[in-house]
Amino acid sequence: MLATEVPFTLPRGVLDSSGALHRDGVMRLATARDEIEPLRDPAVRANGAYLSVLLLARTVVRVGGIEPVTPEILENMFAVDFDHLQRLYERLNASGEVVGTVTCPGCGDAFDVDLSAIEDGGLGG
Structure with a gap:
């Protein structure tokens, strides 16, 4: 089964208006509409670099208790x-890989893994 949402952990985290830090979140796979719609936005037309902000705002489902993730948050x-x-x-x-960030329970270091390998039994499963 294809995983369409992937958990992640931010290196630093997002501070909300009350000062709480949020690091864990979920990103979903992008659709064609996710990549097309932001191109119509005047902010993208004025500054092409803003496309990344709008793409992430459409695909980052949540960060901690912050939902929805708006362009202003990003x-x-x-x-x-x-x-x-x-x-x-x-x-x-960009590829068929589904990547997520995991934390080693022993040392606490965070690193990215191909989550499709977990489904296929590729990580010791």
């Missing part, structure tokens, strides 16, 4: 977190 993310989401988006939607 604009205020730490650069390292925004970059992390951009790279995850590219990996999820």
